[in-house]
Amino acid sequence: MSDDQALGITESKEYNTGEWYAEVVQKAGLANYGPDGMSGFIITRPRGYALWEGIQNYLDGQFKATDVQNAYFPLFIPESYLEREKDIVEGFDPEVAWVTHGGNQELEERLAVRPTSESIIAPYMAQWVRSHRDLPLRVNQWCSVVRWEATDTKPFFRTKEFLWQEGHTAHETEEEAYEETMTRLGQYRSLYEDVLAMPVMRGKKPEHDKFPGADTTTTVEALMPDGKSVQAGTSHYLGTSFAAAFDLTYSDEDEEELPAHTTSWGLSWRSLGALIMTHSDDQGLVVPPTIAPEQVVIVPIYQEDTEEKVLDYAEDLREELAEAGVRVELDDRDERNPGFKFNEWELKGVPVRFEIGPHEVDDDEVTVVHRPDGEQAVESRSDVVDAVEDHFDEVYAKLYARAEENLTENVRDAEDRASILGTIGQHGGYVRAPWCGKEECETEIKETISAEIVMVPFEDDEERHHPDVADGCTCAICDDEATETAFFAKSY
Amino acid sequence: MSDDQALGITESKEYNTGEWYAEVVQKAGLANYGPDGMSGFIITRPRGYALWEGIQNYLDGQFKATDVQNAYFPLFIPESYLEREKDIVEGFDPEVAWVTHGGNQELEERLAVRPTSESIIAPYMAQWVRSHRDLPLRVNQWCSVVRWEATDTKPFFRTKEFLWQEGHTAHETEEEAYEETMTRLGQYRSLYEDVLAMPVMRGKKPEHDKFPGADTTTTVEALMPDGKSVQAGTSHYLGTSFAAAFDLTYSDEDEEELPAHTTSWGLSWRSLGALIMTHSDDQGLVVPPTIAPEQVVIVPIYQEDTEEKVLDYAEDLREELAEAGVRVELDDRDERNPGFKFNEWELKGVPVRFEIGPHEVDDDEVTVVHRPDGEQAVESRSDVVDAVEDHFDEVYAKLYARAEENLTENVRDAEDRASILGTIGQHGGYVRAPWCGKEECETEIKETISAEIVMVPFEDDEERHHPDVADGCTCAICDDEATETAFFAKSY
Numbered sequence A, B: 001m002s003d004d005q006a007l008g009i010t011e012s013k014e015y016n017t018g019e020w021y022a023e024v025v026q027k028a029g030l031a032n033y034g035p036d037g038m039s040g041f042i043i044t045r046p047r048g049y050a051l052w053e054g055i056q057n058y059l060d061g062q063f064k065a066t067d068v069q070n071a072y073f074p075l076f077i078p079e080s081y082l083e084r085e086k087d088i089v090e091g092f093d094p095e096v097a098w099v100t101h102g103g104n105q106e107l108e109e110r111l112a113v114r115p116t117s118e119s120i121i122a123p124y125m126a127q128w129v130r131s132h133r134d135l136p137l138r139v140n141q142w143c144s145v146v147r148w149e150a151t152d153t154k155p156f157f158r159t160k161e162f163l164w165q166e167g168h169t170a171h172e173t174e175e176e177a178y179e180e181t182m183t184r185l186g187q188y189r190s191l192y193e194d195v196l197a198m199p200v201m202r203g204k205k206p207e208h209d210k211f212p213g214a215d216t217t218t219t220v221e222a223l224m225p226d227g228k229s230v231q232a233g234t235s236h237y238l239g240t241s242f243a244a245a246f247d248l249t250y251s252d253e254d255e256e257e258l259p260a261h262t263t264s265w266g267l268s269w270r271s272l273g274a275l276i277m278t279h280s281d282d283q284g285l286v287v288p289p290t291i292a293p294e295q296v297v298i299v300p301i302y303q304e305d306t307e308e309k310v311l312d313y314a315e316d317l318r319e320e321l322a323e324a325g326v327r328v329e330l331d332d333r334d335e336r337n338p339g340f341k342f343n344e345w346e347l348k349g350v351p352v353r354f355e356i357g358p359h360e361v362d363d364d365e366v367t368v369v370h371r372p373d374g375e376q377a378v379e380s381r382s383d384v385v386d387a388v389e390d391h392f393d394e395v396y397a398k399l400y401a402r403a404e405e406n407l408t409e410n411v412r413d414a415e416d417r418a419s420i421l422g423t424i425g426q427h428g429g430y431v432r433a434p435w436c437g438k439e440e441c442e443t444e445i446k447e448t449i450s451a452e453i454v455m456v457p458f459e460d461d462e463e464r465h466h467p468d469v470a471d472g473c474t475c476a477i478c479d480d481e482a483t484e485t486a487f488f489a490k491s492y
């Protein structure tokens, strides 16, 4: 165990969220900062990467079960290809890393390290699609992308290089493409709600904040404990504009040449940042058993005369759990005392601890401790392997309930400009307000308090709407008619 | 189906191997060439990427079962970090892609797109290791690397960007590190022999051809049908030189500070190139069922009056196979005739075809056809799901036997310079010769016929040695004593 891991968390989640987060990431062994000359880059350590693999495995399984195929496109994109996106995206000015030399030769055309890949994926999809029989076409890529933004580094939230997946699909009709958009958004929601124990809200980005060139940008938003919203995954219905720009057309049954309807959707390791931020506490990392690299740690407690029987009992239990498919670690290090071990595994985020001392051995029992709240239970040795899944479910439910409570408590209504500003200023979280749909009304709020409209609920998501909107009220900022419900929040 | 896939292979594997290979890769839908301005790069299409995922899944499982953890290090490496490797590696002149600008700013120090990552991984491993308790440390990374070599592109064999894994480990003792080196080599061999149906030979690279700075470089070599050897995976015991250069030290039980013994090992998508090259034929791609994206294709054969009963029977069978975990595709496209479908699925490399016509339905049977040789069998409908694994095994065995025969027939002995040159000139393949161990003797051969010593068998691998070496014969090229057996071959 290296020194940095042995020391506990010193910052407070409540009072010093940013510093606390950075400390958890480092001391739980999730990531290190990049070397000199590489600010903005991080090293993802095995414990951090294992969490990302958990996210990947779940989503990749969902994607494959719904007819998505993985592919791999080049790391570099010629400048002229990126330029082509200017036809679609006004004012496109890519903040990218530029490769100008290969070996000792200057390149004729400089190459961008991909900031996103549609400008190279779309032309190939265009080659692959000839007829309506080639549709739908669904391609996904797991890769790293680079965006040269000069901001402070926050591991997994803000880094110049980040890991993500980007999915790109082409369809015959708008309905199909829109359904695809919603399918992927639903899979992102399922990742958060069914695997990461985080309730999220689904909605659309306002017209003026859509992905450039998109017809509709949908988002899942997660509320962080500091009251800011994280855009936790986005799915875009792109209409036919990208297809037209990249000649992604197909011939229909009557041999007519038509542009395809396309979608794209992406989720990055920001999901990992949101996971860490949501559940962890002043003792360190907290993650649900669904994704924890170790679900159970067994800590034996013994004196010299009880060592053998305790360790035998513990090892026997470890084997049985491992055979049952539980990710289990027996911490039988001799040089560390149980208290040290408790702290260390709490720091590292193992959700369930089994304590085994001479009493447990004598009584054929196991003491079970839940990571998030220290709740203890005693299980009989013969039942404990069966019971462990129930404990996982309980821990999951506790984490989910806590995050849900945070979300529910922090959606507040406002009907005028002053109360939008006052409520966000005082509480953070989301403020729900009737809105006319004009960007100027958002700008007013943004300039005063740097909160923005992070989402607008879907039309059919009635419980998310501000209750007055249906009754024909006016916009909370101007006097125009309110046509939508805006969720204002500060965001990451 | 796009036009390029519908056309069959026109080149000959035997007479025009290079062009044939390129044609198989493109027409089987495995890869496309990069766009203008990006020569040397390829687009890995879903069918190609699925094969790479198969390789990844197998190796990743093996690695994890033997205590390797995945991590992710930055895509870029500062020039000064690469320079540090010069201490270890004389004449190190990296042919890399250089990032010189981020957005509109010129960087203070230019960044290399990683050509390999030891120069950034080792310093972090040095940070993570304090005491002997932190050892062994095993880290692996799946990523892409870029090497700016100006050679002709050959998909998966020679590309400027390629996908690979690089493993890096640190240990207390030479013995442990050497064992690690051999464990990883054994896993590579297992990938080839147990998953890809390719026999390989294990051995060492000659002293003068080791990985720069390594103590021992081990390799698995695969013989291609054109008589050239492919270095199909390498595993290095690095001694303590890398540890010393990067301060990767640990304190032992007596608090003494010692350099760790390190290893590194890597396998790239060249394995995929070797797989395609080995088994495929003039009809297209051939891969074993172990790794095929679709293991079985069902082709229904019907006229208008038998359509319904044939399709019902076929769909029923498809469901049953899928439930049994078989990767199966039912090709029920109405607009294509069976002959077209046979050709297309042969081109795409599906190893087992089920043909179902009215006769099969009436007799409760299925006609089973093996991809590599067209062998047919008739199975009763009730047995076929159980029997399918036997067919997979048979197909695997056929592919393996054919590759093994090619290998066995193409290891020839030579005892003098003339017969080394003559034998390689006439037959290609491996020529096994007694060797003194001096580079000059290899140089003579290399300059005349561009064959080199691709490996030297391990000491205990007695059957691989040239029979005369044990008896104290002289080197086949000079008059010095032969101390080793050299395998000469042309190589990729």
Ligand SMILES: [Zn+2]
Pocket: A435, A436, A437, A438, A441, A475, A476, A477, A478, A479, A480
């Ligand atoms: Zn308004």
Ligand SMILES: [Zn+2]
Pocket: B435, B436, B437, B438, B441, B475, B476, B477, B478, B479, B480
């Ligand atoms: Zn010699």
